[in-house]
Amino acid sequence: MPPSLPEEIQRHLDVFVAAAQTAFEDDLAAAVLFGSAADGQLRATSDVNLLLLLKRFTPQAADALRGPLRMAHAAIDLQVMFLLEGELTQAADAFAVKFADIIARHQVLHGVAPFASLHTSRDAVLRRLRQVLLNQQVRMRERYMLLSLNEEQLAGAIADAAGPLRSAAASLAQLEGKSAQSGKQALEAFVDQLGDPALHSALQAMSAARETARLAPGQALPAFTGLMAITERLREHAEQMR
Numbered sequence: 001m002p003p004s005l006p007e008e009i010q011r012h013l014d015v016f017v018a019a020a021q022t023a024f025e026d027d028l029a030a031a032v033l034f035g036s037a038a039d040g041q042l043r044a045t046s047d048v049n050l051l052l053l054l055k056r057f058t059p060q061a062a063d064a065l066r067g068p069l070r071m072a073h074a075a076i077d078l079q080v081m082f083l084l085e086g087e088l089t090q091a092a093d094a095f096a097v098k099f100a101d102i103i104a105r106h107q108v109l110h111g112v113a114p115f116a117s118l119h120t121s122r123d124a125v126l127r128r129l130r131q132v133l134l135n136q137q138v139r140m141r142e143r144y145m146l147l148s149l150n151e152e153q154l155a156g157a158i159a160d161a162a163g164p165l166r167s168a169a170a171s172l173a174q175l176e177g178k179s180a181q182s183g184k185q186a187l188e189a190f191v192d193q194l195g196d197p198a199l200h201s202a203l204q205a206m207s208a209a210r211e212t213a214r215l216a217p218g219q220a221l222p223a224f225t226g227l228m229a230i231t232e233r234l235r236e237h238a239e240q241m242r
Contacts (some may be wrong), residue, residue, distance in 0.1 A: 005037060009048060012076045017109050027055040027086055030111030032102070035163070039105040041183065043210040045159040051081045051102065053088065055115050069135035088114060096120040096128040100174060101167045101183065110168055122175060126241060129171045133235035137166050140228050154220040155223040161227050168234050175241060187230075194233060202226025 005013065017031050033053040038041045062082075072078040083091055092099040103115045108227055140161065147153040166183025175184040181189065184207075191199045205223030215223065 001078070004040075005042065009042070009175075010039070010219075012078070013050070013109070014073050016068050016072040016078060016230050017052075020065055021110060022050075023064035023068075024054060024061045025131060027058070027061065028110065029053045029055055032106050032114070033109055034102040034106040038107045041182075041184070042133075045156065045213050047077050047079045049079050049081070050109075051083060051106075052080060053111070054084050057082060057084060066159050085114070088118065092118055092120050093124045094128075096124040097132050097167055097171050100125055100171055104170065105182075111126075115228065125171055126175060126238065129175075130235070130238050131207040132164060133151050133168055133231060133238055137228075137235060140224075140231060144228065145175045145226060148221060148224070149215065152214065152222040152226055153207045155215045156213060158206050158215070158220060158223055158227060159213060161231075162206050162210050165206075165227065165234065167232060168238075172234065172237060182238070189236065191230060194230075198222070199226050199230055202230065 003008070009080075013033070020031060021028055030051075032051040032053065033049070034051060035046045036046045042048070054233060069078070069080060083202040099118075102165050103118065103120070106113070106115070140157075143154075143157040163183075166187045169187035169190045170183040172190065173181050178186075188203060190222055191203055202223045202225075205215055205219050206227060208219075
């Protein structure tokens with residue numbers, strides 16, 4: 001049985017999916033919940049991620065859904081990917097790390113699961129993984145420069161890093177042929193191999209930041225620099241893979 005969502009989130013999600021069915025009618029092939037909301041890992045700082053797979057995207061149908069989307073975005077931070085059926089294979093190749101995660105953890109809310117015959121190639125996953133980690137490194141340097149003097153804002157940046165780092169670690173584990181793991185488990189296993197207690201403390205702080213959107217005084221800066229170090233090691237590992 002799929003993990004249950006908090007009542008308020010489930011209610012807003014049901015309303016939005018019903019509105020999408022009304023707006024797109026037969027052009028809505030599937031509505032797929034993915035990410036932390038799909039596997040019971042939703043936290044205070046988490047987005048609610050939804051894929052709408054469409055046969056056609058028309059302005060008339062989209063216009064009918066603008067109001068419900070704005071309401072759901074404001075209420076539960078709903079983020080929606082609008083994708084055409086004919087774009088699915090290309091999107092899985094272009095965004096291989098994201099789609100590897102979507103395939104691994106999702107719930108179909110409407111229609112039929114579109115991933116049965118969809119596979120991301122090893123080369124595509126590795127190429128995209130390197131891009132994602134490079135982008136994460138660059139972004140974290142910017143966040144450090146802008147936010148490191150403000151612990152409250154830095155705690156938010158720490159929580160935001162969880163998704164990309166966990167997805168990257170899960171992709172690395174997949175590329176190495178390891179048994180299927182959640183992103184959290186894969187990241188913890190990767191840090192275990194590094195043997196640095198400070199990096200474990202950074203992961204614990206990241207989990208705490210996701211839970212509460214804040215950290216105790218003095219925790220944020222060492223946690224963020226620890227996550228920067230983990231990101232660097234993940235990228236080094238990915239660059240060495242063939």
